[in-house]
Amino acid sequence: EALARLPVIRKSELLEQQKRARPFGGFSAVRWGAACKRVFSSPGPLYEPEGARPDYYRLARALYAAGFREGDLVHNTFAYHFTPAGSMMETAAHALGCTVFPAGVGQTELQLAAMADLQPNAYVGTPSFLRILLDKADEIGVKPTFTKAFVSGEAFPPSIRDAFGARGVRASQAYATADIGLIAYETPGGEGMVVGEDIVLEIVRPGTGDPVPAGEVGEVVVTTLNPDYPLIRFATGDLSAVMPGTSPCGRTNLRIRGWLGRADQTAKIKGMFVRPEQVAAFVARHPEVARARVIASRDGEMDAMTVMVETEAEDAAQYEVSVMDTLKLRGRILLVPRGALPNDGKVIEDQRSYD
Amino acid sequence: EALARLPVIRKSELLEQQKRARPFGGFSAVRWGAACKRVFSSPGPLYEPEGARPDYYRLARALYAAGFREGDLVHNTFAYHFTPAGSMMETAAHALGCTVFPAGVGQTELQLAAMADLQPNAYVGTPSFLRILLDKADEIGVKPTFTKAFVSGEAFPPSIRDAFGARGVRASQAYATADIGLIAYETPGGEGMVVGEDIVLEIVRPGTGDPVPAGEVGEVVVTTLNPDYPLIRFATGDLSAVMPGTSPCGRTNLRIRGWLGRADQTAKIKGMFVRPEQVAAFVARHPEVARARVIASRDGEMDAMTVMVETEAEDAAQYEVSVMDTLKLRGRILLVPRGALPNDGKVIEDQRSYD
Structure with missing residues (x-):
């Protein structure tokens, strides 16, 4: 749909905009006074207005x-x-x-x-x-x-x-x-959570603005129609997935599975940051690749990176240049058939342990 | 005036009434619901409703x-x-x-x-x-x-x-x-504090409900016309005094000198509690006595009590029986002329130091 063509707003971006133009970086329609009863500080620090x-x-x-x-x-x-x-x-x-x-x-x-x-x-x-x-x-x-x-x-x-x-x-x-207020809530006798009736919720591939197929775990992106503080395609950084069917409680709105973890999977591998956006850039280069997953592990005293690629192709070597270009690291490339990667929203998985 | 004939309510009494009938001991006109937005706990613990x-x-x-x-x-x-x-x-x-x-x-x-x-x-x-x-x-x-x-x-x-x-x-x-909310406030260019225009404020002899002459330091007693939580002659336990004249700021309401300390002067002397109410009872026995002040001091390793009595009488011995009856302690009696006791609201002064 048309919404998916608009860019997502990440918290880091909101933070930058707020720093540039206090207090709300141009995102709020209210200023100090009766229309804004309270202002809060949440980690970041991000500032949020509470309308009247x-x-x-x-x-x-x-x-x-x-x-x-x-x-x-x-x-x-x-x-x-x-x-x-x-x-x-x-x-x-x-x-x-x-x-x-x-x-x-x-x-x-x-x-x-x-x-x-x-x-x-x-x-x-x-x-x-x-x-x-x-x-x-x-x-x-x-x-x-x-x-x-x-x-x-x-x-x-x-x-x-x-x-x-x-x-x-x-x-x-x-x-x-x-920032958003209510996103989804449980109902008596229901399964999962019913999405707030006054917001638009999308599940996207972490680090991108691209909606995932229904049922797949991804990052929650919300559009609010709050007249005081409208946010369009705001990326929450949380993982969830759409549930099929309608709730037994009778409510017909979209349901999600609830909170399934944090979407920000940025990891430092061999001293370099690898971000979900980079994995998305790698996938975007190859039309035949549906999904990819970077795995950080240890090889003795050294970091190792494996890139799992969901593709029907059989030649792993063809992806080497793209991996270097997008991830800035050399890694082992492992081809897996479509649907083989787990449905958990992870594009970067850190398997290292330092205990 | 007629108000002075009603009993004062002390915090200790409010506490007892609240314990007897939760939550507000019959003093509040509101119950849980839209008319009572919040309920608070303040030391005691006393519970206070916030109306809508x-x-x-x-x-x-x-x-x-x-x-x-x-x-x-x-x-x-x-x-x-x-x-x-x-x-x-x-x-x-x-x-x-x-x-x-x-x-x-x-x-x-x-x-x-x-x-x-x-x-x-x-x-x-x-x-x-x-x-x-x-x-x-x-x-x-x-x-x-x-x-x-x-x-x-x-x-x-x-x-x-x-x-x-x-x-x-x-x-x-x-x-x-x-319990009361606003009692008095400062105004630009004013001296002292103007009493809140919607309450009735009296200054009474600590431990009693008897108004003191204008200008004398005593305990602040307030009557509110709050429809949700009316309090009639509520003793705050704070000391203040009425200021003569009107404020240079133009406001014509009663002014007070602001907070001048706590009125509860209960002291333990020779192992016995002496309370302001007892000093008041002593004064009440003798029509010619205007004010009295109990002083606790040390005599070597022992507590000593002196009762200063404002009177025109010259025979100290005549007060000995009353002192024993009301204060339950033997003490030195010192007669002073009218107006000799300091105007600080104190009826019990603890001069002991254990440093």
């Missing part, structure tokens, strides 16, 4: 799907300082008519004391901090009063979800970022 | 008097976690149309980096943290971009105000608490 519209980060629908309702008391353990995380969750909870206890991170014992007194019925935070709170509560013999939890910011494997469930806490997750 | 009305803590007028205007970028170093301090300032800044960077406390170097990038023109926080930021900025050779500061939460002596002024930062202070 209710539920600015569009997370209310995700909280609603997690069972949050008007009149709930939400114990929010995301930080409010510097990062938008606390505010993202709070503005969503307010949109639903919930009261929020802004706990922030740490101070576990004080948090449990406040929970014992105020009896919140809902938790918001990372899964790992929820685990810390539940373990500490067991240790001191307090029974947590919340029955639902909304988690984000980390991987959330089924084993941990089940452990929470066994303790009476039904937890749902969402995938959101500081 | 804009500028809930009524601090916008104080920020305006400090020179804050629409379009300002406010660097807010009050904490947002547990305590309402961060939210108190933020909701006021939003009411004026300012953008807020929620910095919180600590992380001085990261804060300076964000300040260098975002160029805030206004600071909010404690005077001591402002000092830390300015000193650190000097040290690393960065020039702070803010020209106005709104400080609270601590004593703010003129010497520190002048030091800020010499660095190009005009700082104003306000006196506010977690």
Whole structure:
């Protein structure tokens, strides 16, 4: 589609643009004042505006799907300082008519004391901090009063979800970022995550702007229609994949498999940086090559590089010049048939270990 | 006036009532839901609701008097976690149309980096943290971009105000608490602090509900007309005094001298607690006694207690029984003429030192 012909914006580029033109590098439609309630700093440092519209980060629908309702008391353990995380969750909870206890991170014992007194019925935070709170509560013999939890910011494997469930806490997750807000969220009875209905999501080959075939793991690229801070083809740096079919929950929007790792696979091999963009440049040179994967390994005390090439061709030597031109390194070339490379979004795999 | 006949509410009492009936001990008109956006925990622990009305803590007028205007970028170093301090300032800044960077406390170097990038023109926080930021900025050779500061939460002596002024930062202070919100604020060109126009403020003898004569130092007692969380004759535990006359700034409301220390002067003498309420009970027994002051001192290795009594009477012995009955301790009685005790709000003075 036409969108795929526009360039992607990477975080590094946003950072450069922001440095050139403070505060938002020309990407924001709002300036200091009533239309911009808060400004945050996230690692980089990148600065993000929070517009004045209710539920600015569009997370209310995700909280609603997690069972949050008007009149709930939400114990929010995301930080409010510097990062938008606390505010993202709070503005969503307010949109639903919930009261929020802004706990922030740490101070576990004080948090449990406040929970014992105020009896919140809902938790918001990372899964790992929820685990810390539940373990500490067991240790001191307090029974947590919340029955639902909304988690984000980390991987959330089924084993941990089940452990929470066994303790009476039904937890749902969402995938959101500081720049975009909600990207995708879990629904009751659904599989995978439903993409936020107000964004356009693409999965692309890491380091490029080229959409991958449906189902293949790649980098999440998002286009928002946020009038205050529109981002067109913003590369999140996260890996995911589109799920086929529609959700059993009844929602018909695109689904993804959730967060599957980080897309930035830049590695230093033989003292040289090798970036996903370079692997993409190698693939682009050869129409018959569908995919390639660079593997960094150790050969005794030395780094070694192998380039796995998905192709029907049989002569590996024909790719040597391209490898030197694009990757700037000499490497072993291994031809594999189409579909032989694993579907994990990796174009550079670092197998070296220094333990 | 009639108000003086109602009992005062002390923090200890609020705490007891909250323990008896969570969350707010019957003092709040709001429950979890859209009418109560946040709930906070302040030392005690006391819990305070934040209603949904804009500028809930009524601090916008104080920020305006400090020179804050629409379009300002406010660097807010009050904490947002547990305590309402961060939210108190933020909701006021939003009411004026300012953008807020929620910095919180600590992380001085990261804060300076964000300040260098975002160029805030206004600071909010404690005077001591402002000092830390300015000193650190000097040290690393960065020039702070803010020209106005709104400080609270601590004593703010003129010497520190002048030091800020010499660095190009005009700082104003306000006196506010977690339960009441704004109590009094400084105005340009004014002396003392103008009392918030929407509260009733009284100065009472510490440990009692009895108003002191105008100008005398005593405990600040506040009645708010906050429909969500009305407090009638709430004893703040802080000392202040009414200033005579009207402010040169033109505002005609009552003025006070600002924060003059803590009113809770409970001391342990000879192993027994002596409380301001007991001193008040002693004074109440003798119509001719205007004021009294208990002084705790050391006599060799022993505690000693002196009771200074403002009276025209000449026979000290007549007070011995009352002292035993009310203070539960034997003490030296010293008669002084009317007006001889210092005007500092103290009814118990601890002169002991254990260095």
